[in-house]
Amino acid sequence: MPYTADKPQPKETSEQLRARIPGWGVDLDPKDRPSVPRERRDRPTGAHWEFPERQEEKVPRERSIEHKFLTPVFGTSTPPAGVSGTLRRFAYRYSEGRAAHWLILLAADRVNAWEAHLGSFVSLHPDNPITETGVLSEFSGHGVRSRFGKKRADLAHQWIDPALVAGPWILAGAAVVAIARNLRRHKA
Amino acid sequence: MEEKDIPKVEHPNDAIARVSLAATCGSDLHLYHGMMPDTRVGMTFGHEFVGTVHEVGSSGQNLKPGDRVMVPFNIFCGSCYFCARGLYSNCHNVNANATAVGGIYGYSHTCGGYDGGQSEYVRVPFADVGPSLIPEWMDEEDAVLLTDAVATGYFGAQLGDISEGDTVVVFGAGPVGLFAAKSSWLMGAGRVVIDAVGAEADGNLTQHVTSSQLKLQGGSPVALNWAIDSVRKGGTVSVMGAYGPMFSAVKFGDAVNKGLTLRMNQCPVKRQWPRLFEHVRNGYLKPSDIVTHRIPLEHIAEGYHMFSAKLDGIIKPLIVPSAS
Numbered sequence: 001m002p003y004t005a006d007k008p009q010p011k012e013t014s015e016q017l018r019a020r021i022p023g024w025g026v027d028l029d030p031k032d033r034p035s036v037p038r039e040r041r042d043r044p045t046g047a048h049w050e051f052p053e054r055q056e057e058k059v060p061r062e063r064s065i066e067h068k069f070l071t072p073v074f075g076t077s078t079p080p081a082g083v084s085g086t087l088r089r090f091a092y093r094y095s096e097g098r099a100a101h102w103l104i105l106l107a108a109d110r111v112n113a114w115e116a117h118l119g120s121f122v123s124l125h126p127d128n129p130i131t132e133t134g135v136l137s138e139f140s141g142h143g144v145r146s147r148f149g150k151k152r153a154d155l156a157h158q159w160i161d162p163a164l165v166a167g168p169w170i171l172a173g174a175a176v177v178a179i180a181r182n183l184r185r186h187k188a
Numbered sequence: 189m190e191e192k193d194i195p196k197v198e199h200p201n202d203a204i205a206r207v208s209l210a211a212t213c214g215s216d217l218h219l220y221h222g223m224m225p226d227t228r229v230g231m232t233f234g235h236e237f238v239g240t241v242h243e244v245g246s247s248g249q250n251l252k253p254g255d256r257v258m259v260p261f262n263i264f265c266g267s268c269y270f271c272a273r274g275l276y277s278n279c280h281n282v283n284a285n286a287t288a289v290g291g292i293y294g295y296s297h298t299c300g301g302y303d304g305g306q307s308e309y310v311r312v313p314f315a316d317v318g319p320s321l322i323p324e325w326m327d328e329e330d331a332v333l334l335t336d337a338v339a340t341g342y343f344g345a346q347l348g349d350i351s352e353g354d355t356v357v358v359f360g361a362g363p364v365g366l367f368a369a370k371s372s373w374l375m376g377a378g379r380v381v382i383d384a385v386g387a388e389a390d391g392n393l394t395q396h397v398t399s400s401q402l403k404l405q406g407g408s409p410v411a412l413n414w415a416i417d418s419v420r421k422g423g424t425v426s427v428m429g430a431y432g433p434m435f436s437a438v439k440f441g442d443a444v445n446k447g448l449t450l451r452m453n454q455c456p457v458k459r460q461w462p463r464l465f466e467h468v469r470n471g472y473l474k475p476s477d478i479v480t481h482r483i484p485l486e487h488i489a490e491g492y493h494m495f496s497a498k499l500d501g502i503i504k505p506l507i508v509p510s511a512s
């Protein structure tokens with residue numbers, strides 16, 4: 001920036017830019033930008049209600065305590081269930097302004113993932129880490145060529161990813177083996 | 189991949205759409221990596237999709253079965269304080285789980301717990317409000333990109349308050365960044381610099397471990413801090429993207445001392461459409477130019493792995509219906 005009041009001269013003039021870039025400046029006037037002015041209330045939205053009808057609450061629906069009541073429409077993709085569900089319901093006792101709310105939810109997500117893994121092993125359809133993680137696309141999607149000779153900055157820490165992904169599984173497996181051994185020793 | 193029942197009408201203004209084309213978005217990777225709180229096993233991802241109307245609830249007036257529709261990623265009621273002012277992404281009537289953020293298809297319970305469009309069918313709440321008919325002349329691939337990426341890029345440039353000759357720097361050269369750059373030209377920028385932050389923006393090894401495994405950082409502050417550093421005093425920083433609800437180490441002091449204007453929101457997609465339709469029609473924007481991959485729904489696991497590991501030059505993958 002120069003130490004004087006004028007804007008620095010752009011490298012190309014507006015005429016040059018207009019000639020070179022299709023549409024250059026068509027929205028230059030702020031009036032042509034769809035958010036101006038911000039307090040407009042004349043947009044037709046398609047809503048034919050003052051306040052929407054209420055969606056039926058078929059199972060108790062958790063909600064943020066920042067809401068006065070359950071919103072008239074809500075998602076019902078996956079009601080809380082199991083241990084993670086208990087954790088989640090507990091998290092919704094805290095305001096979304098509190099870290100506790102979010103930290104419990106994040107913990108519940110990890111628990112939920114393990115519930116699903118363990119659940120799959122007692123089902124007819126156990127998780128398959130080869131086909132279900134999509135890792136086979138390393139072969140079809142040029143895994144090696146996509147990474148090397150590309151100056152990809154993330155490669156600096158990618159070496160640790162297999163350990164980050166597989167680590168908890170290996171630790172859990174070791175724990176199971178250790179517990180089993182212990183039990184056998186106690187029986188003997 | 190799991191089979192689920194075809195979704196049902198749960199509210200009189202719902203519609204059920206049969207998805208004909210969906211996309212994955214960089215922000216889906218935050219869900220994929222478990223960075224977004226309250227992402228539950230069994231929910232369907234996908235906030236970018238187009239399709240045909242399959243069923244309409246009893247209070248539906250604007251759509252009928254068979255209509256080709258594009259659906260903005262925001263779910264919104266059209267009548268609350270925020271919707272009335274065009275802040276569709278801030279609708280107060282659709283997200284029971286949180287008040288700070290509105291409703292988004294397939295984006296965790298923090299964004300309302302709605303299933304998304306990376307599937308064969310999807311429930312579309314407030315069907316008289318959200319979706320638009322796809323214009324006859326418009327390509328489906330262009331339409332699906334207008335449901336988020338193009339609109340968000342345009343909105344990012346818009347919040348930058350660009351005036352003639354301004355220099356604009358875009359951090360991030362993914363689809364949204366590229367459309368933000370393009371939109372900056374339409375708004376009269378004199379110079380547009382694109383910085384491909386890539387994975388550098390997830391920071392160093394410690395940050396990578398704390399965010400990917402411990403999930404302690406919701407959204408990397410690295411690119412945001414670069415923006416705060418790079419903008420001139422009195423300038424404007426516009427933030428698009430998925431930021432988690434919790435802690436980010438942002439250089440707030442520099443922002444204060446430089447007198448910056450920080451503007452940010454999730455894009456209220458539908459408000460942008462009339463203008464963006466004109467721009468597509470006039471050839472000023474060609475959304476589908478950015479598509480790099482077309483992945484059948486049955487190969488979505490491979491699609492996500494490729495997208496996450498940045499294989500094969502992937503930038504914008506579309507999810508096409510299964511062959512069967």
Ligand SMILES: [Zn+2]
Binds near residue numbers: 214215235236
């Ligand atoms: Zn998106």
Ligand SMILES: [Zn+2]
Binds near residue numbers: 264269281
């Ligand atoms: Zn609303």
